[in-house]
Amino acid sequence: MPETRPAGETVVMTADQMGRTLVRIAHEILEKNPGVRELAVVGIHTRGAFLGARVHRLLCEFGGREYKSGNLDISFYRDDVAARGKVGIIPRTPQPVVKDTDLPFAVEGATIVLVDDVLYTGRTIRAAIEALFDFGRPARVQLAVLVDRGHRELPIRPDYVGKNLPTAPHERIDVRLEECDGVDEVVLVQAGEGSDDGQA
Numbered sequence: 001m002p003e004t005r006p007a008g009e010t011v012v013m014t015a016d017q018m019g020r021t022l023v024r025i026a027h028e029i030l031e032k033n034p035g036v037r038e039l040a041v042v043g044i045h046t047r048g049a050f051l052g053a054r055v056h057r058l059l060c061e062f063g064g065r066e067y068k069s070g071n072l073d074i075s076f077y078r079d080d081v082a083a084r085g086k087v088g089i090i091p092r093t094p095q096p097v098v099k100d101t102d103l104p105f106a107v108e109g110a111t112i113v114l115v116d117d118v119l120y121t122g123r124t125i126r127a128a129i130e131a132l133f134d135f136g137r138p139a140r141v142q143l144a145v146l147v148d149r150g151h152r153e154l155p156i157r158p159d160y161v162g163k164n165l166p167t168a169p170h171e172r173i174d175v176r177l178e179e180c181d182g183v184d185e186v187v188l189v190q191a192g193e194g195s196d197d198g199q200a
Contacts, residue, residue, distance in 0.1 A: 012165060012173075013186035018146070021162040022051070025144050026058035028160050029113055038110040038139070040068035042103065044128050050179045051146060052115035068110070070103040077127035078200070107136030113160075117175040119145040122154035124200040147186060149173050149199070172199065 005011075013021070033039055041059060043052020049071035056069040114128055129141060144160035149167045165188070167173065172189040176182075 008190035009174075010188045010190075011185055012188050013147075013163060015184035018162075018184050018186065021146065022054055023058060025160045025162060026055055026062055029055070029059060029142075029144065030063055032142070032159065033111055036111050038068070038106075039113070040070065040105055040107075040110050041113050041115060042069070042132070043071045043115045044124065045071060045073045046180065047175050047177055048114075048116035050177050051117055051175075055113070055115055055144065068105040070105065071101065072103070072114075072128055072131055073101045074124065074127040074131050077131045079123060079127065101131070103135050107132065107138050109136075110138050111140050111142070112138045113142045113144055115144045117146050118173050118199050119143075119148045119156070119158055119161075120151055120199040122152050122156035122200075125156050126154055146175060147173050 041052050041056040043049035059067050142159040145158045146162040148161045148164050172191050174187040176185050
């Protein structure tokens with residue numbers, strides 16, 4: 001990352017803060033699920049999958065055993081896919097890049113902790129739950145997010161939150177991860193008024 005940060009960007013979580021936050025979330029998951037054998041962490045592509053892998057490693061370390069893990073692609077479960085693909089309509093956000101869903105365990109009867117980077121309207125999580133249920137009926141589904149920025153459009157509330165960060169609708173939260181961005185940080189970006197940041 002360059003030393004001079006672009007105008008309109010403010011770091012709201014450093015790499016150290018992110019690391020401590022994920023440790024706390026992992027401990028909270030274990031505390032909320034004592035004795036649950038069929039506990040699995042499922043990250044939502046893309047950054048949620050990387051965060052899910054980190055939370056899974058911490059769970060295994062703190063819990064002293066190997067928990068199940070996987071990741072989920074929700075591209076075709078989003079409620080705006082049709083609108084994005086209409087001929088003659090320029091989408092406000094790009095068409096999603098389809099990733100692989102990998103759930104190498106029985107979803108039926110398991111306690112699933114979905115992990116995502118930013119919770120905004122709740123539509124991404126609705127899509128993830130719909131995708132998950134196509135693989136089976138879990139005993140329960142919990143939600144862990146690194147940042148909750150508010151502005152919910154659906155009645156979805158996370159079980160585990162790294163940071164509550166009230167934002168204006170025209171602002172954007174960028175979660176940058178070492179795995180795909182070369183740096184760990186969470187940045188508040190002052191976007192132009194009326195812009196669509198594509199977060200859900």
